[in-house]
Amino acid sequence: MVSMPRSRSFKFLMELREKNQARIKELRLMYEVLKKSPLALIGFILVLGFIVIGIIGPYITPYDPIKIDFSNMIKERLQPPSWKHWFGTDEYGRDIFSRVLAGARISLMVSIVVMAIAIPIGIILGLLAGYYGGVVDEIVMRITDIFLSFPALILAIAFSATLGASIWSAMIALALVWWPGYVRVVRAQTLSVRESLFVEAAKAIGVKTSRILFRHILPNVITPLLVLVTLDFGSVILTSAALSFIGLGAQPPTPEWGRLVADGRKWFPTRWWYTFFPGLAIFLTVLGWNLLGDGLRDMLDPKFRRRLEFRKGDTNE
Amino acid sequence: MAELKYYLIRRLITFVPTILGVLLLVFVISHAVPADPARLWAGGEKAKPEVVEMIREKYHLNEPMHIQFYYYIKDLLSGNWGESPVTKRPILEDLADYFPATFELAIASTILMVIVAIPLGIISAFKRDTIIDHLVRLFALMGISVPVFWLAIILQWIFYYQLGILPATGRGIEPSVSYTGLYLLDSLLAGEFDKFVTNLSHIILPAITLAFPGIGVIARITRNSVLDAMSSEFIDFAEARGLHGFQFYRHVLKNAMIPIITVLGLQFGFLLSGAVITETIFAWPGIGNYAVKAINALDYPAIMGTTLLIGLVFVIVNLVVDVIYALIDPRIRF
Secondary structure (H helix, E strand, C coil): CCCCCCCHHHHHHHHHHHHCHHHHHHHHHHHHHHHHCHHHHHHHHHHHHHHHHHHHHHHHCCCCCCCCCCCCHHHHCCCCCCCCCCCCECCCCCEHHHHHHHHHHHHHHHHHHHHHHHHHHHHHHHHHHHHHCHHHHHHHHHHHHHHHCCCHHHHHHHHHHHHCCCHHHHHHHHHHHHHHHHHHHHHHHHHHHHCCHHHHHHHHCCCCHHHHHHHHHHHHHHHHHHHHHHHHHHHHHHHHHHHHHCCCCCCCCCCCHHHHHHHHHCCCCCCHHHHHHHHHHHHHHHHHHHHHHHHHHHHHCHHHHHHHHHHHHHHHC | CHHHHHHHHHHHHHHHHHHHHHHHHHHHHHHHCCCCHHHHHCCHHHCCHHHHHHHHHHCCCCCCHHHHHHHHHHHHHCCCCCECCCCCCEHHHHHHHHHHHHHHHHHHHHHHHHHHHHHHHHHHHHCCCCHHHHHHHHHHHHHHHCCHHHHHHHHHHHHHHHCCCCCCCCCCCCCCCCCCCCHHHHHHHCCCHHHHHHHHHHHHHHHHHHHHHHHHHHHHHHHHHHHHHHCCHHHHHHHHCCCCHHHHHHHHHHHHHHHHHHHHHHHHHHHHHHHHHHHHHHCCCCHHHHHHHHHHCCCHHHHHHHHHHHHHHHHHHHHHHHHHHHHHCHHHHC
């Protein structure tokens, strides 16, 4: 048996591997889930496609998604799908395929901004409520309950109508509506972790509370939160499209998908492509997030997990 | 039955702060979020100064916040929900006119959800991990992923423009008498069967659209709770006792019902918000349609009135669900 030459970088890699063993195992399990569940894999591909188009979409549009070409407008307007215009054209002669591609950026941006506001609020309030309990918990949870006594869409409509119809007020409205769900999950997890030995130990040796919260408790809270966030990405995209559809949210000429469906409705059914393709884009994107989130949830479900791990062990040994 | 009574009283007491919370949130959105609520309610930038001043006086907007909240609740309780600058009518009257249509649609959707989703869920559970189970799962995920407004347009395209068998918009013909405000029920009570058929054909597409996302959710919950019930010890016991066929399934289903009822109650609340979109597309004359018209006309008192109404109905439905829950499951009462 020849021993392998062990360079420094190799050693470093081994150490890295050792340190992140749990994480690597987690990723491998995720890979297993994707391999085993075709639906989750489809979801993953759809989501990946959405994110890629969201990033590069505006640069690869065959035509300008916003500017109107007045010289060709009469000739080009409301054309059915063809090789030249895959998704047809709108009433100003703009290429709908280009507008849908550019629209991915807006949905991606909206969902990321909403999450970037709602998740930190949810984490901080959830950690505080779960860790301290008592009065803090009571206050935080009662406020959360109030927000949860409305269906999300209605509350988002009320906020965004009051803030004025624009894409920014829609984002703020959605963030205001979405944080309570995260508080609930984080608090519930925090409650179950709070009593564990490692938290006791950290307290006993005098670790600062903020460090206990963010370094010791938070990592144990992240996984269930991740599933919820994945599923919610779809809901946020759906709700923001609904807001734009009824006239709140994105304003023309922004190629927001919900807005496009609403604009196309005026020409339905003779110009079906105008409303069909933007709606299809919303549907596929949201379906992608939901399929992926559903797969992730399976992965975290102990019953399903054991079955997978067990089967894997079976074939290896 | 004494413990049931105490449970109900306890539940009613916690109901009061919930209602106050709903009022508080709508108050904050309408009074504290906008820089100048009076101007907003009068219709925004183009409002006349004297109208703005009048509203400011009328709603005590010059007073401190907590005093304003007091007046707000007092007004609401005395039936004064404000007046719509667009329809020039009290909001509460407008809502009372539009609500029965929404209620009827929500009921029809709930019935549809129950008769489609629960059998789907049960089949899915008994055929666990087969192709049927996977298809039901995919169908459920598609249900929560499809944009309701897009689905509505596609259904209209298929059933009205292509097949021509169902009407695309409207609520049908008003029955000659109005006992309940629900067209279907009223036309039956009045014995007008031709109107009943027309109205039924009008409600089908909006009801399918509205029920579609919920069907997936309920089917999944049904599947999971049936599976849970089947893996419990009392079912093992029932099997050991030699129960089979109908008797066996009755035990399973009875125990699976409890989570299903809870989710069904929650879904009813979501139906009300889904109605905002669905009613717009099918020109269904309910509060959702009213709200969207209000949004486009910048009619803020109407928007807030609708929000408040839906919030209140949502909370009340949850209360009713909890009470039903306590009635069927004695364990809850303690």
